[in-house]
Amino acid sequence: MNLKVGRKLLMNSNKFIKIDSFDEWRTLLGKVKFKTFFHETEWESFLEKEFEWINFEHFVYDNNVLVSFASINKGSSRYVSHPFSEYGGPMPLGPVIDLREFKKDLIRAFGESLKMNIHPKALEYFSNISTPKEEGAGLISYWVDWRNKEKDLMIHEVRKTLRHSLDRLNEENILIATCSDKDELQQFYRQYLFNMREKLNLSLPMSFFNFFFNNSKVDIVLAKKEDKVIGGSIFLNYGDFCHYFINAVDVDDNPSALILFEKIKNVSAEGKIMDLGGTREGSSLETFKQAWHGEKKNIIQIGETNGAMRNSSMRKLWKYLPIGLVPIISKGLYPKII
Template identity: 25%
Template sequence: MIKIKCSFYDFSDNEKLNEFLTKNAINQQNYLIKDIYKYKQLFEYKYIICEEQGEILGVMPFVLYRNDLGNIIHSMPFLGYGGIASSCLDSACTDVFKFIIDFFMSFAKNENVLLATICTTPFSDDYNIYKKVLKPEIEKENFYQYLNLEEDIFGNMSSKFRGNLRRNKKKCESFGVSISESYSLDDLKYWYNNVYKKRLLETNCAIYPYEVFEVFATKFNKDKFKIVYAKIEEKIIGGGMFLNQGSSIDNFMRVIDSDYFYTQAGSCIDLWSVEYALNSGAKYYNWQSCDKIGSPIFKNKAYWGSKTDNHYYLTKIIGDLSEFVKIPLEVIKKEYAGIYVMPYEKFING
């Protein structure tokens, strides 16, 4: 008889859980992430643990966002990838996923949740299990670009781009740009306030809370992430955060001050991060997604010899949406800032 049970983690010390996460989870599935949402009003961080006779089989973090218009669940706001991390193989995964999803759905219904979304992870075969167990009514496909680090990255790129990369590195050096790691919170705050926010306001992109970066810098071991900066005479002009997910190195965020684009600091940080990935033992370098296929950003990654694949936003409809879909989009965007709800075209005025 199967004796699998699910419960919410109370965040007490758990060496067994830490060992499980090291072997089976990406950073976004680690409970250390919880402090990102600590001071976010209306965000409730939850963490499901699935066990059988004391052995951890799977975990699933998620965030419940409460709003008078309707409660929403998302697997990991601000961080993208999430969902279930498990140690199971093949058909056994379906049982573990089913226990976790059943527990998850029971909680969602008791909390009057309208919609619950899981953002699947790259380089994973979990999509078909979610389709079978979660049975999502809404799916949104999202591409990501990546390098297979088992291939000859520099040998496979075009000779023209390889030459451009060499020239950009020399240009970077000629302007006195240095690339170095730093885990100083002073450096992080400067980059966040003077480079990151400035550039994302220029491009009209969503700005992540400072806590997203601070939590990695203060809670995670340095083998799980790297922070590097581009500096000219100690002034930070750009920076990047790269997550070591085990099988991949994720380019989580790389932003350069537009006033210093001429230095090619971005190319130098990209080169640093790819070389770091090649030495890490990871199989993939994940550029993640960008604005759209065919854009200048997309093409730049393609020049590296990047391939394209998809992950998914899988949404389960739990409550009655008949009134919710009538809400104007401008209200939805304001009330659910930072939270994926569902594709805009599902709203009547979308």
């Protein structure tokens, strides 16, 4: 592979070549064997515009792998692949790469403070893969592959308790439809803020939802009851996958299962696998995702797994914030935990 344009050797490792030319980087992205939504230049450019402390840098490793990092310049410099994303990590170009050697070279070049989550699909192009126990990984996903299933029989693929929930929801005249306008999007976002506050989590700004609404690779699916939005989910499409990324619902109606079931049926007909997204092992969210009887996949994590917000004694005060302050304070806290 000829990599002559706009390159620099990264000081600490001659295996990483920095790509300074945006056009060259886009050309290389078109040649990778697998990449996620989060690797796209549109996503990276959006994050750079949204946060002045984020700057993306691009590298080729050993002429076989692309690596994109957000350089976080707030207080102390560190590298993250990728912020505000469940996945980042390497994008394979050529022959199989030794993952353990890649990890050693990565830490040698970028330091111990880097953070990277590798999509399970990307691991198919690597050898010498550490076990989750060796990596200390606590993140997993479940892949639901119903591509060869009859649509009318898909209901029998899920856990019995989930079938009962779906039957109940189907009796409540809940409409599942794509988000059609900014008013519905705003209703969905407000529901999302209430959910994030209740779960003691930081929220994304409204600008993220606008970005998703205007992106052709994103589907925003809503649940409506009597013309009121009672929940919604954001799905990202890339390769053979539809990625279940964000979900927020009215806790009384809780149409999460119905939204997801209808979407899985649709994407299965399109030849896609539903990736239920990153989940911590042993969480209540994992219990929900297990009910779809998908294939469990480990997400290899390299570097820091920051739990500052989860472990903070101040976290219990979060649910008492006025809802309008949740995104404002979240945006101020993000540089400390990314």
